Amino acid sequence: MRLSNRNRYAYFSFIYSLVGIVFILGVIAYILEINKFDIFGKKAWVLLAAPCLLFLxxxxxxRPIFEYDSDGEALNFRNNHILYLLAKKNAKDEFPKYKLIKYNIVNAFIFKRLYVYVSSKKNHITILKYDINYLSKKQVKDLKFSLNKVVKTNNEIGHENEDNTVAV
Structure with missing residues (x-):
């Protein structure tokens, strides 16, 4: 199954550009307020606070761009940012399906995150984090369905292997 919101790149780019323009206009208005107009008085900081809150x-x-691919024997996750200024490290992970242990979707008030638990070579568990704020409800539902399917398959294979080793 493939899942991507890359087709909404233009929309995300527009939003980020709009916030950038609001930030620049806020800085210009703040400088003019302090040096020339003095309309707000001591409350001129509001002209900087609103654009800063938008950026925050x-x-x-x-990261707004999320891509997921479960076709074949591997799971591919990619999570990219649009702006290099705000860019957290872009996540690009690929691993075999049998290494997926479980996953967890955290739906907080402001953000949604996907945590993927993967087994590593020395039986350690690695936690991979992806931002899924910008996915629609249907896309999140499809992602859950696909990951549940992989986890269920892995659990069934794990129980079969345990049964075979005990019987020998």
């Missing part, structure tokens, strides 16, 4: 909100929402 976009930063907390995380």
């Amino acid at each position: 909100l976009l930063y907390l929402f995380g």
Whole structure:
């Protein structure tokens, strides 16, 4: 199954550009307010606070582009950012399906995150994190369905292997 919201790149780009323009206009208005107009008085900081809060909100929402591919023998996850200025490290992971142990979707007030638990070579568990704020409800439902299917298959194979080793 393939899942991607890359087709909404133009929309995300527009939102980020709009917030950037609001930020620049806020800085210009703040400079003019302090040096020339003095309309707000001591409350001129509001002209900087509103655009900064918008940038903070976009930063907390995380990386907007999410791609998932479960076709074949591997799971591919990719989570990219649009702006290099706000870019957290872009996540690009590929691993065999049998290494997926479980997953967890955290739906907090401001953000949604996907945590994927993967077994590593030395039987350690690695936790991979992806931002899924910008996925629609249907896309999240499809992602859950696909990951549940892989986890269920892995659990069935694990129980078969345990039964075979005990019987020998």
